[in-house]
Amino acid sequence: MTAPARTRTSADLIRAEEPVLAHNYHPLPVVVARAEGTWVEDVEGRRYLDMLAGYSALNFGHRHPALIEAAHQQLDRLTLTSRAFHHDRLAEFAQRLAALTGLDMVLPMNTGAEAVESGIKVARKWAYEVKGVPADRATIVVAAENFHGRTTTIVSFSTDETARAGFGPFTPGFRIVPYNDLAALEAAVDETTAAVLIEPIQGEAGVVIPDDGYLAGVRELTRRRGCLFIADEIQSGLGRTGRTLAVEHEGVVPDMLLLGKALGGGIVPVSAVVARRDVLAVLGPGSHGSTFGGNPLAAAVGTAVVSLLETGEFQARAATLGGVLRDGLTGLVGRGVVAFRARGLWAGVDVDPAVGTGREIGERLLAEGVLVKDTHGSTIRLAPPLTITEDELGTALESLRVL
Known part of the structure; x- marks a missing residue:
């Protein structure tokens, strides 16, 4: 008689990953098997309150019914055509996303880093064709302590040595200035500047919020100096800060907006560059593309996300x-x-370093049934699903008292 298969524990599964997965992450020792709303459950059945929400990819919680329904319905119809053909979900997605953001045109992509890379390409082409910058001399001004992704071009203008070390040579064409410093930004912008690319709130740096007036100042400066303002709202956008977009706290409309994470509802990777018509008009057939960008499944889920935000x-x-x-x-x-x-x-x-490192704090909160993620030093980030209840939020705050 064959013995029943033993259920694999969290420890078993973590050990199984070690020899076959690249070690580019250091996850907390929890193996999630199921999730719904603001809660996840590990393979042993222990429940945890999710206070990270996939770095804002799960703004609407795990398996939001409207998003799951949209995905199920589309899975039964059509999942991929490539952009070699039209499909019946893309126009509505683009129209409603443009309307939600107050901009004109949409370039659908897949991941946040792809959106950033695409934005850089568009800004450079705009600089050459519209602004008249000499060929191959376009520059983009960025902020120190930024996080826009981890491709080779993007880490070229990172100030995080963990992300940069060992990956050179780096892509030229970027100028780094201190965040939240309009005077430094003004000094860095010249006739070669295609764009200023910033996060309205710096997420990976520890949810760093600029002074009142900074974003409006960036908007005024870029308009006056004839370059584009690109706002990376991949983490801060789509409801996270209490507005659809973080730039709305200062009544600012950028020339180009980069979206991702929550746009896929935690179901599929969806990102987009949303911009003024005259900016995205520099792209022509063959100049940029993506096999999966704007695919029918992504467009269906993305439209359902926009529908939730429209209310x-x-x-x-x-x-x-x-x-x-x-x-x-x-x-x-x-x-x-x-x-x-x-x-x-x-x-x-920011937790007192005497209490522990960010990693140690994350492990203590894990033992209390709350999932958070550390960033630099003894700083942790809290970004729960927007579906969290006041009682659940109270539970999370109470767990911090054990520190």
Whole structure:
């Protein structure tokens, strides 16, 4: 008689990964098997409150019913055509996404890094064809401590040595200035500048929020100096900060917007460059492309995401519960928490180094049934699904008291 197969434990599965997976991540020791809403469950059946939400890819929670339904329906019809042909889902997705953002045209891609790379290409081509920058001399100004992805071009203008070390030679054409410093930005912009590329809120750096007026200043400066303002809202956009876009907190409309993560609803990778018509018009057939970009499944899910945001419900939830989050974190300052920065349902929390490193704090909270992710030093990020309840948020804040 054959013995029943033994159920593999979390420890078994983690050990099984070691010899076959590249070690480019250092995950917390939890093996997730199921999830719904704001909760995940590991292979042993333990439940955890998800306070990371896939770095904002899960803004609407795990397996949101409307998004799952959209995916199921499309899976039964059509999943991929490539852009060699038209398909019946793409026009609506592009139209509604453009309307949601207040811009004109959409370039659909897959991942956030692809959106950034695409934005860089478009900005350079615009600089040569519209602004008149001499060939191969276009520059793009970026901010120190940025995070826009990890492709070779993108790490060329990173200031994070962990992301850069060993990957040179690097792509030229970028100027790095301090974040939140309009004078430094002004000094860096010249006749070769194609664009200024910044995160309205720097996520990987620890949810760093610029001074009031900075984004409006970037908008004024770029308009006056004749270059593009590109806002990377891959983490900050689509409801996270209490507005559809983080730039809306200052009433700013960039020339080009980079979106990703939440645009795929945590189901499929979906990203997009959304821009003014005259900017994206520099692309012609063959100048840029993607086999999977804007595929029918991605367009169906992306349209369902836009539909959720069109109601304003999730932006309002993030704004209201963001107040609860700020109040709770304020009460923890001096009790293990040194400082924090928060906007909407997004916070960077600086913990006293004497309490532990960010990694150690993540492991302690894991033991309490709460999932967070560290960033630099003793800073952790909180970015729960926008579907979180006030009681669940209270549970997460209470777990921080064990620090």
